Amino acid sequence: MRVVLEQLTKKFGDVAAVRELDLEMRSGEFVALLGPSGCGKTTTLLMVAGIYRPTSGAILFGDRRVDHLHPKDRGIGMVFQSYALYPHMTVAENIGFPLELRRAIGKPERDQRVREAAGRVEIDDLLDRRPSQLSGGQQQRVALARALVKRPDILLLDEPLSNLDARLRHDMRGEIKRLQKEIGITSIFVTHDQLEALTMADRVAVMRNGRLQAYATPDELYARPRNRFVAEFIGTPPMNFFPAELGSRNGSVVARAEGIEVELTRAQLPRGEARQATMGVRPEHLSIVSPADGNVTGEVYVVEPMGREQIVDVQVGERRLRVIAPPGFTGRIGDRVGLRVAAERLHFFDPTSGERLS
C-alpha cells in the first residue's frame, strides 16, 4: 500500500510540531523517520496512525484519503515504544485482541492466526504467559505479533528498539528488517538513532524542528548529504567541519582551510567563483600519514581504540579533527602527524543556509 503525506501540518496550540510535510512511500517500502527528539517524527507517525488529527494537509493510503478515519478503520498495525501490551491479558489474548474485536473472525480462525503470528516471531511457547513474565525482547515480539495478526496494510513502529539492550537491539534490527521484507508490508518506523535508520530502512526521512531535511536512501544520505544538518546527523563519529575559502587557481577550483589546500574536480564543484564555504569531511575519509606527506599537520590529542579501528582526535591549529585510524596506528598523545584527505571525499555547504554547494 502506497502512503502519501501532503502538506501535513500539526500544531499544538501555537507550536507547530510538524510543518508542511510532503512524503511519499512506495508500496512495500520500509521508511525511517529520523531526527533528534522533538523533531516531529513521532507526531507524524501518530497522525498516520490516526491518533492525532492533522491540523492541515492530507494523508493517503493508496488512493484513499484517510485523515478523517478512526485508527481502527485505517488497516494499520502498530508497535509502540513501550510495547503497550495489555498487562491483564496473556500473550495469546494480547495477540488475539485485534481479531477478537472483529466479529467476522470466529474463535477457531482466531486461535489459528494467533499461533501463526506467534510462530512468525518465535514466541509460540510463551502464549500462556502474562506480559510481566516476559523479557523486553519477548515483549517486543509479542507487540510485533499483535501488530501483524490482523494482516494490516501498513505497519507503524515507534522507536521499536530503544527499550532493548545493545545486543538484543542488534538482533532485533536484523529480524524486523527481514520480517518486513518477508511480508512485504509498507512500514514506517520512527527512530532517533541514525544507525538504526541506515541499517534497516530503504529510505530515510530526516526531520528537524518539524521540517523534512532530506528524504533519500541511506547510501545517498551518507554520500551526498543535502545540508549540513544531515551531514552532521548521519554517520558516527560525526563529520568534521571547518570554514573554507573556495577560489580558482590556474583554471581549477581550490579549497583552502586551516592550511589545507585541495584541488577539486569540476564535477564536484562546478562553479568556480571565490566564496566562503563550510567544508566537511568524514573521519573515515581522513588518513593519518607522516607529517611530510599530509595535506596538513597536527598533533595527536587523544586516541580511542575501538578494537576494529581507532578514533584519533588530531589538533590542527585551533580545530580538533576526528580521524578513524586502522588498529595498527601506534601514535601517542602529542605526536606530530600529517592528515591526508581525498579531494572527492570533501563536502561543501553554504555557511549561512547550510545547503549543499554542488
Place this chain on the structure above:
Amino acid sequence: MARIEEITLPRERPTPARWRFNATALLFMGPAMVLVLVFFIAPVIITFAMSFTDLATSTGLSNWQWIGPENYARIFRSQFWLPILGNTLVYVAVVLAFNVIVGLGVALLSVHMEPKAGGVFRALWLLPRISPSVVYALMWTWAAASPPFGMLNYVVAPFGLEPRYWIQSDPWLIVIFINGFVGASFGMLILTSAIKAIPEDLFRAAQVDGASALQVIRRITLPLIKWPILFVLVYQTMSLFASYEYIYLTTNGGPGLFATETWSLWAFHSALSNYYGNLEFAYGAALAAILVIMGLGISMVLLRVFRFGQLVAEPRVEVE
C-alpha cells in the same frame, strides 16, 4: 527455556540480639504508638467494656454496675432490631451502588473530556464533599422542602410529578441521594487518578487494534482499575455502615418510628440523643460493638469474594 534451579540458602538463625529490647527504636515509635493506642485501640476496648455495664445518665458516671450481656439481650428483644438491620443493609447496598457506579461514571466521563472541562466537571462533583456537612444537609432539606417551597418540586414539575414534601413522602429517596452524591466524589477521585495512571499507549494500542470507545473502557480501562474499584467498594461499605450524619440532619430516622433509622443512627440516638433524656451510654456501646463486628465480617466477606490475595499479588500496570 532453561529452568533456573532453586537454590536453598542456609536459613539464618534469628539471633537473640535481634529481639533484644531496643530503646532507641521504641523512642522513635513511641509517639505514633501512643496515638494509635489512645485513639484506635482504647475506644474499641472501652466500647466493648462499656457494653457490659448499665452506664446511663440515670446511673451517673459513678453508680454504674456490670450487668453482663443484658444490653445485647435487650437489643435482640427489641421489636425494632430487625427492621433497623434491614434499613441498614438497604441503605448501605443502595448508596454503595450509587456511589461506586456514579463515581466510576463521572471518572470515566471526565477523563474522556477535554482536560479543562473535565477538571471543572470533577470540581463540581466535589462540591458536596468540600461544603460543611450541615450546610450540605440544610441545602437538601430546603431543596426538598414542603410545597409550595422546595426547588426539587420545580425541577420535577415538567415530568408531571406532583409537588410534595419529599422528606415526608419519600424519605429513602432523599437519604439515598444526599449520601449518594456526597459519596460519589470519593470514588470519582480515586478512580480518576487510577485511570490517569494507565499508560496512554495502552489506549492508543487498543484504538489501533480496532476497539471502539466503549470497548476500550470495557476491555482495557475497567480490568486495569479492578483493584482501585475494590478498594472504593470496601472503603465505602465501611464508612457507610458507620455513617449517620446526613440521615440525622435530614430525616433523623423518621418520618414516624424508625422509618429510615440505621444501625449507627440507632446507636447515636440511644447513647447521645435520646428522646427521653436518659442517655443510655452502655446500650449505645453495645449497638456500636455489634456494628464493629458487622463491619469486620462484611469486609472479610468482600475481601474473600474479590480474592484480595490474588488481586494484590497480580502485577500492576508497569509504567515506563
